[in-house]
Amino acid sequence: MKNPRDKFRMVSMGFFLAAALGAVLGFSLLAGDVSISPWEVLSILASGPREEAGSSGGLARAVIWQVRLPRALTALATGAGLAGCGVLFQALLLNPLAEPYTLGVASGAAFGAAAAISFQLPFLTFWAFAGSLSALGVVLVLGGRGALREPTRMILAGVVVGSILSAAIALLKALSGQMMGAIVLWIMGSFAGSDWTSAAWCLPAALAVFSLGLGLHRDLDIVASGSPAVALGVDEPRLRLGLLLASSLATAVFVSFSGVVGFVGLVVPHLVRISVGPNHLRVLPLSFLGGGLLMLMADQAARGLAELPVGVITALVGGPVFCILLWRRP
Amino acid sequence: MLESREISVFYGDLQVIRRLSLEVRPGEVLALMGPNGSGKSTLLSALCGVVKNRTGEILLEGRQVRDMDRRSVSRKIAYVPQQSAFIQAFKVEEIILMGRSCWLGAFERPGAADRRRVEEALAALELEKVREKAVTELSGGEAQRACLARAFAQDTPFCLFDEPTSSLDPRHALLVMEKLAQSAREGKGIVVALHDVNLALRYASRMAFLREGTLLGVLPPGEVDGRILESAFDVRWEFAGEALGARLAFPV
Numbered sequence: 001m002k003n004p005r006d007k008f009r010m011v012s013m014g015f016f017l018a019a020a021l022g023a024v025l026g027f028s029l030l031a032g033d034v035s036i037s038p039w040e041v042l043s044i045l046a047s048g049p050r051e052e053a054g055s056s057g058g059l060a061r062a063v064i065w066q067v068r069l070p071r072a073l074t075a076l077a078t079g080a081g082l083a084g085c086g087v088l089f090q091a092l093l094l095n096p097l098a099e100p101y102t103l104g105v106a107s108g109a110a111f112g113a114a115a116a117i118s119f120q121l122p123f124l125t126f127w128a129f130a131g132s133l134s135a136l137g138v139v140l141v142l143g144g145r146g147a148l149r150e151p152t153r154m155i156l157a158g159v160v161v162g163s164i165l166s167a168a169i170a171l172l173k174a175l176s177g178q179m180m181g182a183i184v185l186w187i188m189g190s191f192a193g194s195d196w197t198s199a200a201w202c203l204p205a206a207l208a209v210f211s212l213g214l215g216l217h218r219d220l221d222i223v224a225s226g227s228p229a230v231a232l233g234v235d236e237p238r239l240r241l242g243l244l245l246a247s248s249l250a251t252a253v254f255v256s257f258s259g260v261v262g263f264v265g266l267v268v269p270h271l272v273r274i275s276v277g278p279n280h281l282r283v284l285p286l287s288f289l290g291g292g293l294l295m296l297m298a299d300q301a302a303r304g305l306a307e308l309p310v311g312v313i314t315a316l317v318g319g320p321v322f323c324i325l326l327w328r329r330p
Numbered sequence: 331m332l333e334s335r336e337i338s339v340f341y342g343d344l345q346v347i348r349r350l351s352l353e354v355r356p357g358e359v360l361a362l363m364g365p366n367g368s369g370k371s372t373l374l375s376a377l378c379g380v381v382k383n384r385t386g387e388i389l390l391e392g393r394q395v396r397d398m399d400r401r402s403v404s405r406k407i408a409y410v411p412q413q414s415a416f417i418q419a420f421k422v423e424e425i426i427l428m429g430r431s432c433w434l435g436a437f438e439r440p441g442a443a444d445r446r447r448v449e450e451a452l453a454a455l456e457l458e459k460v461r462e463k464a465v466t467e468l469s470g471g472e473a474q475r476a477c478l479a480r481a482f483a484q485d486t487p488f489c490l491f492d493e494p495t496s497s498l499d500p501r502h503a504l505l506v507m508e509k510l511a512q513s514a515r516e517g518k519g520i521v522v523a524l525h526d527v528n529l530a531l532r533y534a535s536r537m538a539f540l541r542e543g544t545l546l547g548v549l550p551p552g553e554v555d556g557r558i559l560e561s562a563f564d565v566r567w568e569f570a571g572e573a574l575g576a577r578l579a580f581p582v
Contacts, residue, residue, distance in 0.1 A: 003462075091418075094417055215436045215437065216436070218428070218431045218434065218436075219431070221420065221424070221428060221431075222428050222431060224417060224418045225416060225417060225418055225420045225424075225425060225428065225465070226414070226415045226416045226417035226418070227414075227416075227425065227428055227477075227480070228380075228409065228410075228411050230378075230379075230380050230400060231378055231380065231404060231407075231408065231409035231410075231411075232404055232428055232429065232431055232432060232480075232484070233400050233401040233403070233404030233405070233431060233432030234400060234431075235399070235400045273418070277419065277420070277421070278418035278419055278420055279420070279424060
């Protein structure tokens with residue numbers, strides 16, 4: 001309803017997150033080994049990716065257009081998308097511990113990637129994507145139709161498939177000898193290999209999750225509140241299947257390109273809910289901004305710390321913030 | 331009119347409703363009476379089309395409920411189950427506004443009419459003081475009233491309530507029953523599963539008695555006697571005078 005205090009909080013938080021996101025995005029284009037001035041960045045962005053005849057600064061243009069911008073956009077889309085998927089998963093599975101990886105998508109991707117690295121197969125991203133879709137398929141079949149009415153069964157199916165795949169990944173690591181380091185690094189996540197292909201997949205995936213969630217925000221509210229959804233006009237099994245499938249597919253895209261970056265999808269929705277309440281019309285946009293911001297900042301830190309795995313940073317930075325908010329919560 | 335024709339409901343191999351036919355007329359309070367496990371709750375959920383595993387027909391104004399989409403059904407039938415288990419901490423007024431959801435498009439904002447319905451429901455169930463409170467922090471009775479208010483805000487021609495007074499103190503139980511009777515006078519068809527025979531004798535237009543999924547009979551309160559009460563509840567009943575124009579019955 002119309003509560004000026006809620007509205008002010010939502011608008012001010014949105015404004016702050018958007019401004020911070022813009023600032024970090026700008027910084028990520030400026031910072032790096034190749035020094036480029038803000039003015040130069042602006043003129044390179046304005047003049048497009050192609051070098052005009054006679055223009056100078058070919059290296060700077062390549063760095064901005066081929067390295068920094070696609071990497072920043074991929075990180076932003078992945079963070080925003082994972083946080084958005086986390087919101088949907090927690091609402092639809094009626095479980096605060098649910099996250100985009102709950103239905104085995106991450107373990108599947110990690111297994112696909114680990115297998116590809118072990119057996120030195122080309123097209124690593126393809127194998128990760130195939131792995132995540134296969135795991136999702138097994139979880140849905142295991143859960144059966146009844147799972148759409150009974151989320152606990154779906155979560156259990158996800159946990160079981162995840163455990164089996166984790167064991168298989170451990171086995172691959174043990175057998176892979178020199179490749180073990182590469183597997184571990186891939187699984188922990190990184191945006192170092194991002195390019196326009198990853199950005200072109202991750203941005204639409206994130207936007208699709210955002211639009212779907214926003215269009216169905218009222219249905220999500222009803223389901224998440226614990227109200228009798230069917231009696232209030234929501235086809236709950238259909239909503240659950242549609243949105244879980246869509247957000248798992250999006251998650252599969254994110255993890256296939258950038259590895260299993262943890263924490264963002266689980267905790268950002270909680271952080272936002274603690275601040276503005278559970279209403280999805282507020283939670284979804286703010287989680288998107290928050291997830292994008294956290295991931296962009298974490299990737300920025302990863303770049304500064306000799307490409308430390310980005311998942312380590314998201315957990316190390318976000319974890320204490322979450323602890324403080326949880327502690328202060330009445 | 332909302333009616334069930336020869337419906338049977340199964341939970342696995344267990345048949346909980348047996349070829350039951352019943353009609354709900356606009357302008358009446360139909361009380362469903364029967365012991366635990368007699369099928370009252372299942373019948374209510376079947377009437378609003380929630381139960382999948384059933385045979386027979388549920389007709390809403392002549393149309394099969396099965397063929398209607400959920401949104402259309404929920405514009406005609408409000409349903410409040412017995413248990414309310416709120417999960418996330420939505421505010422009371424947000425929960426009541428959810429009753430308006432079936433009337434709104436995906437990106438449509440609630441309008442003045444929706445807000446008015448919410449305000450009326452808040453006032454009718456005396457929830458104004460807790461409107462900003464999180465539903466997860468409400469007492470059992472307040473939570474039950476919030477669920478009822480959501481159904482009133484839904485503003486449907488038929489309302490199904492499963493033991494709506496089970497968590498309420500006497501004053502609020504009366505408040506709710508008065509509100510149900512008033513809704514019936516305004517032309518709505520109300521079905522209410524009740525355990526309190528005297529509340530039913532006082533407020534119902536008709537009382538339907540169930541036992542083991544079978545309908546024993548449907549009677550106006552004036553014609554209810556010890557025999558049908560005993561065959562429904564398996565205990566002897568005595569009528570002891572009248573109060574406020576209704577007879578009083580006690581199990582002995």
